Amino acid sequence: MPERRVGLWLIGALGGVGSTTALGLAALRRGLTDTTGLVTALPQFSGLDLDEPSAIVVGGHDVRRGSLADSVATLARRIGAFDATVVEACRADLEEWGENLRPGAVLNGGDAIAALADGPNRPQPSSPRAAIDLLQNDIRSFRERHRLAQVVVMNVASTEPAADHRPEHASLERLQPALASDRGILADSSIYAYAALDLGYPYVNFTPSPGASLPALIELAEHRGVPTVGQDGKTGETLVKTVLAPMFARRNLRVLSWVGHNILGNLDGRVLSDPRNKESKVRSKDQVIGQIVGYPLQTHTSIEYVESLDDWKTAWDHVHFQGFLGVRMSMQFTWQGCDSALAAPLIVDLARLTLLAQRRGEAGILQHLACFFKSPLGVAAHDFFQQFELLESYLRSARNST
Numbered sequence: 001m002p003e004r005r006v007g008l009w010l011i012g013a014l015g016g017v018g019s020t021t022a023l024g025l026a027a028l029r030r031g032l033t034d035t036t037g038l039v040t041a042l043p044q045f046s047g048l049d050l051d052e053p054s055a056i057v058v059g060g061h062d063v064r065r066g067s068l069a070d071s072v073a074t075l076a077r078r079i080g081a082f083d084a085t086v087v088e089a090c091r092a093d094l095e096e097w098g099e100n101l102r103p104g105a106v107l108n109g110g111d112a113i114a115a116l117a118d119g120p121n122r123p124q125p126s127s128p129r130a131a132i133d134l135l136q137n138d139i140r141s142f143r144e145r146h147r148l149a150q151v152v153v154m155n156v157a158s159t160e161p162a163a164d165h166r167p168e169h170a171s172l173e174r175l176q177p178a179l180a181s182d183r184g185i186l187a188d189s190s191i192y193a194y195a196a197l198d199l200g201y202p203y204v205n206f207t208p209s210p211g212a213s214l215p216a217l218i219e220l221a222e223h224r225g226v227p228t229v230g231q232d233g234k235t236g237e238t239l240v241k242t243v244l245a246p247m248f249a250r251r252n253l254r255v256l257s258w259v260g261h262n263i264l265g266n267l268d269g270r271v272l273s274d275p276r277n278k279e280s281k282v283r284s285k286d287q288v289i290g291q292i293v294g295y296p297l298q299t300h301t302s303i304e305y306v307e308s309l310d311d312w313k314t315a316w317d318h319v320h321f322q323g324f325l326g327v328r329m330s331m332q333f334t335w336q337g338c339d340s341a342l343a344a345p346l347i348v349d350l351a352r353l354t355l356l357a358q359r360r361g362e363a364g365i366l367q368h369l370a371c372f373f374k375s376p377l378g379v380a381a382h383d384f385f386q387q388f389e390l391l392e393s394y395l396r397s398a399r400n401s402t
């Protein structure tokens with residue numbers, strides 16, 4: 001057992017991504033799976049002081065009733081792709097970590113999320129300030145109970161509707177007084193982000209929800225000396241788009257239009273079938289091509305809920321482009337990914353890299369992690385290769401300074 005133990009606090013722990021991350025960590029710890037899918041297992045990450053997956057203790061919040069072990073078992077049955085013996089062998093770890101789960105907060109996450117919440121009763125906080133106090137208490141006592149050197153808070157909860165811009169979001173000085181009196185001042189994801197950063201715990205936003213993206217919360221991260229990063233994990237269709245678009249750009253082939261249709265059937269898809277929640281996701285997925293090719297073009301991204309597909313997100317993309325002598329051509333691809341299995345190893349990567357950054361004294365936005373996100377905070381580039389170069393140059397400097 002490693003000496004330094006760290007915590008991974010999952011907001012939305014019972015969801016597909018949260019459950020698969022917990023299963024993956026337990027399977028890694030027991031040597032029942034290998035590190036395929038983990039970016040931090042690539043050779044260029046060796047020699048860094050990253051936490052071993054076996055050093056990570058899981059806890060979290062959710063607004064739905066249920067146990068972590070049962071959520072994993074149900075997901076495994078639905079997906080039909082996890083090895084049943086691995087799921088069974090990990091059950092004891094999942095039951096143990098399930099004891100660390102606490103009811104989450106739903107003040108301001110929109111109707112689609114409020115409809116999900118059937119978690120155990122606990123008095124609903126009267127204000128964002130009261131919610132922050134409750135959430136901080138849960139996370140702090142998790143750290144103390146397990147004697148954890150650090151805890152990283154990871155948002156893998158349902159996607160919220162886009163947040164209204166409020167003048168109070170501009171600075172910490174303006175935000176703080178409103179927390180006690182204005183119930184609608186922050187989206188739930190930003191309440192969690194505030195709770196984490198104010199405690200001095202790194203906050204990672206794997207969703208398109210606002211989270212720590214507000215100027216006041218970036219200021220809080222810098223003020224407390226804590227790293228933060230987001231947002232919206234780049235795991236499937238958008239990953240392919242940001243790898244392919246640079247090819248068209250570098251061959252000077254003019255992209256005329258790029259249309260992507262996505263269909264999925266899991267709980268995430270159900271929440272995204274509410275147009276207000278869907279808008280945040282579509283915006284995040286649709287912006288990338290124009291930025292990479294450097295000129296305006298017609299793009300369209302759709303996301304539809306097709307229940308029978310469950311976690312097997314399927315995307316069909318049509319790229320219309322023009323070559324020499326005005327010749328028009330097209331390219332199409334189909335992507336069929338198991339969403340939770342694509343996301344889970346990246347959650348482990350982000351936890352390891354964010355905890356490392358905190359030990360190295362880094363604070364504010366971690367720009368070198370842009371390649372993990374569809375809408376990277378603080379980085380304009382969407383080109384996957386440019387983003388990966390940011391990570392590699394960080395690794396070089398981290399290695400030189402050890």
Ligand SMILES: NC(=O)c1ccc[n+]([C@@H]2O[C@H](COP(=O)([O-])OP(=O)(O)OC[C@H]3O[C@@H](n4cnc5c(N)ncnc54)[C@H](O)[C@@H]3O)[C@@H](O)[C@H]2O)c1
Nearest residue numbers: 012015016017062063104157158159207233235267268339
């Ligand atoms: N799977 C991927 O490849 C991928 C990629 C990028 C982003 N994401 C995002 O990650 C998030 C999780 O995806 P998923 O498939 O696990 O979704 P999911 O619907 O299966 O799980 C979300 C969980 O969050 C919980 N939740 C909702 N609001 C909460 C709150 N206020 N506090 C605590 N818990 C709350 C729900 O009860 C649910 O258990 C989604 O926002 C999704 O868009 C996923």
